[in-house]
Amino acid sequence: MKSLVLFIIFITNSLLVSAQIFDVDTLLFSGNSEKRINLVVLSEGYQPDELGEFITHATSFKNSMFSQSPFLEYINYFNVFAIKIPSNESGADHPATATDVNESEITPTFVDTYFNATFDAFGYHRYIYYGIDYTDAASTEVKINSVLADNFPTYDQALILVNTTEYGGTGGKFPIASISSYDIAIHELGHSLFNLKDEYFLPDIYYAEAINMTQETNTSLIKWKNWIGTNGVDINPYGSSGVSATWYKPRHLQCKMELLNKPFCAVCKEGIIEKIHDLISPIDSYTPENITINTPSFPLDFQLNLIKTIPNSLESIWILNANNIDNNVDNISIEETDLKTGTNTLTAVINDATTSLRVDNHETLHVYTVTWSINYSTLGIETIVSDVNSFNMSVFPNPTNDVINFTLENTLDTPLKLEIISMDGKTIQSYNVTNSENLQIDMNTWSQGIYLAKVYANNDLIANKRIVKN
Missing domain, CATH: 3.40.390.10 (Collagenase (Catalytic Domain))
Known part of the structure; x- marks a missing residue:
């Protein structure tokens, strides 16, 4: 940060x-x-x-x-x-x-x-x-x-x-x-701090594409497509003539970016939360960190200290050796019988499930992980090594009728795998993706409908996202 x-x-x-x-x-x-x-x-x-x-x-x-x-x-x-x-x-x-x-x-x-x-x-x-x-x-x-x-x-x-x-x-x-x-x-x-534009009538030079300002009028392509029809969000022109008539905002006279003493509209609120996630991981601390264990004892305790929202909208998934073992808890205990000989991988996956982000139709998804590598032998636990990672997945345009773009980024350069699954559970395509690679997928031959994009890191499923073929 x-x-x-x-x-x-x-x-x-x-x-x-x-x-x-x-x-x-x-x-x-x-x-x-x-x-x-x-x-x-x-x-x-x-x-x-x-x-x-x-x-x-x-x-x-x-x-x-x-x-x-x-x-x-x-x-x-x-x-x-x-x-x-x-x-x-x-x-x-x-x-x-x-x-x-x-x-x-x-x-x-x-x-x-x-x-x-x-x-x-x-x-x-x-x-x-x-x-x-x-x-x-x-x-x-x-x-x-x-x-x-x-x-x-x-x-x-x-x-x-x-x-x-x-x-x-x-x-x-x-x-x-x-x-x-x-x-x-x-x-x-x-x-x-949050890159929002004014929503009142502006001099011509101040109009530009932004979170809450656009010249797009196609409801399936506009930035705030996920909010149209709810909370009063629509495609509202800035003015009735000239340059201002070619630019659009989510609401009229109902957002703090236009009038003081109004709340932020749903689109601006979503943009603010996205920026918060860009700046800050919800993982405040965790235990244990990297340790060598001389006299291990069971159970092994693992704990997350999360920066929680009010009310809390953070969700967590705990995965041991690619198996989901618990959800939405801040700590777990691992017994000796849970481990295999050799390296065991325990991952906690955290994301913000707030309803102020409409993730299914939203371009960017933020996911955070803590991964512990547990070295276990017949002599017991020898070492526990931990890493924290942050993942951003951008998908655009979504929906689409031809090409869709995926960009997957993570702070540790962890190799990722992307799978596209049909709604009947069949794997359509699978890709190994490098960090920050822009992956273009041709969907022209696909049937219309909803597909699920699954992202794996070290064989752990860390994110799901719906994509739509028009």
């Missing part, structure tokens, strides 16, 4: 700006920062005697964020910290230079703040940014990187909270928002 390259960039930037150490408060601690998404809130426009108010505001933002789905369910996957950075003056600049509204009656104001927060950025009245444009913001971005490098280099996302009750915010690498509504900050995080 943590990038060495980013860390090196932070260190380089810190050499350009004198190191400054600030107080860091913990607002939410769910566990080891190497195994959580670390959200860091930076103060802007708070004078030294106002930093207590900043912590109050940052805490209120945190409480608001984790009272809403899907963050409510996935709170255990996050840590939240606040860095108290004092400014010489309060608030943010308002130069009254916006071109989207008439600001002739507004008196320009300028204040001395640490990150140079300003309204009217890029000519838009409600855009608050750490510079009036990208050129102006470049030096501030160096300061932001330096503050993070010196105070919390293992962050995953930083958010700048500005001490003003005037409405404003922007996304980008470092989202920034006023305290007029904490939903602004949550909305901007939707852009920066």
